[in-house]
Amino acid sequence: QTVVTQEPSFSVSPGGTVTLTCGLSSGSVSTSYYPSWYQQTPGQAPRTLIYSTSTRSSGVPDRFSGSILGNKAALTITGAQADDESDYYCVLYMGSGIWVFGGGTKLTVL
Amino acid sequence: EVQLVESGGGLIQPGGSLRLSCAASGFTVSSNYMSWVRQAPGKGLEWVSVLYSGGITYYADSVKGRFTISRDNSKNTLYLQMNSLRAEDTAVYYCARGGAAQGFDPWGQGTLVTVSS
Numbered sequence: 001q002t003v004v005t006q007e008p009s010f011s012v013s014p015g016g017t018v019t020l021t022c023g024l025s026s027g028s029v030s031t032s033y034y035p036s037w038y039q040q041t042p043g044q045a046p047r048t049l050i051y052s053t054s055t056r057s058s059g060v061p062d063r064f065s066g067s068i069l070g071n072k073a074a075l076t077i078t079g080a081q082a083d084d085e086s087d088y089y090c091v092l093y094m095g096s097g098i099w100v101f102g103g104g105t106k107l108t109v110l
Numbered sequence: 111e112v113q114l115v116e117s118g119g120g121l122i123q124p125g126g127s128l129r130l131s132c133a134a135s136g137f138t139v140s141s142n143y144m145s146w147v148r149q150a151p152g153k154g155l156e157w158v159s160v161l162y163s164g165g166i167t168y169y170a171d172s173v174k175g176r177f178t179i180s181r182d183n184s185k186n187t188l189y190l191q192m193n194s195l196r197a198e199d200t201a202v203y204y205c206a207r208g209g210a211a212q213g214f215d216p217w218g219q220g221t222l223v224t225v226s227s
Contacts, residue, residue, distance in 0.1 A: 001171075036213030038155070045204055045220055046147075046155065051213030089155050091214070097168030099145075099157040099209065 002026055004092050006102035012080045012109055020105045021072040022090030028071035033092040035073035037066060040087045040104075049088075050075060077107075085109045112136035112216055114205050119221030126195050126225075132188040132205030132218055140183045143209040146190050148201035149220075156201070159190065160209030168209075173199075195225045 003025035012018035022035055029035060031053045038046035048057040050066035053073065065076045073092070077084055090102045118130040130146075146158040159169045159179040167179050178191040188205050202222050208214035 034211045034213070038214070040155075045217040046214075048213055048215035048217075051215070052211050057213075057215055087154075091155070091157065093211075097160055097162075097166070097209070098170070099160070101147075101155040101157055104154040 002094065002100065004090065004100045004102040006088075006090060006105045008103065009106045009108065012077070012084075012107065014080060014082060014109055016080050017076065017078045018080060018107065019069070020075045020077075020088055020090075020107070021069065022074070022092065022102050023072040024092070029068065029073045029092060031068065033073070033094075035066070035068075036091055037064075037073075037075045038089045038091070039084075040089065046089065080109050082109050112207075114207070114216060114218035116203065116205055116218040116221040119203065119223045121224045121226065122195055123227050124196060124225055127191070127193045128195065128223060130190040130192065130203055130205075130221055130223070132190075134186050134188065134207075137207065139181050139186050139188055142207050144179075144181065144188045145206050145209040145214055146179060146188075147204045147206055147214065147217075148199075148223075149204070150198070150201040153201075158203070161188065162209070192223070195223075197225050199223065200225045 005023045036051040037049045040046045054066040145160045161179045202220040204220045206214035206217045
């Protein structure tokens, strides 16, 4: 079974830029996988950031952007702020109605 | 306001059954793709199931044959019938609109299911 891969953890300085990635254990991610990204803080439901690779969800600041970088989907956060410290999840469409989440990236802002 | 509210979670013994509900407001469940996603304690998100507007359903391999997703159009509510529950089904269960190109949005607040003797 194909596994969706994410960096387990990442660190960024306040005001800095960070790119989180979402890949496949086998193969390349393309727009056909309809990658989307979610932010989650402890005890809260996920919040949608990006869908269909690069479309920002309503109310999401333009500091958050999505793209395909090489063979992976990517979430870039520019001008990182303290309240960006969260878990970030991507999900990919595998076809036949099936979606698979990545294991998540714990982002630290320090 | 678009909103989803889950209910029905609780403590259940292994092998038991439970039905989760997800009441929607601000939009029509039957006109949208609707999904269930779960999160085991301290773990990541896991997609569980989707119900298309046309009635087609899909399930993760981990729940196929044990869980059934359905909806009641008159109540604008999504359900997840969970049978033959196992300890590894212990999780917060979220419902979300979506399961298509537009991703999953919004999400409910989640309901905790604990499978333990």
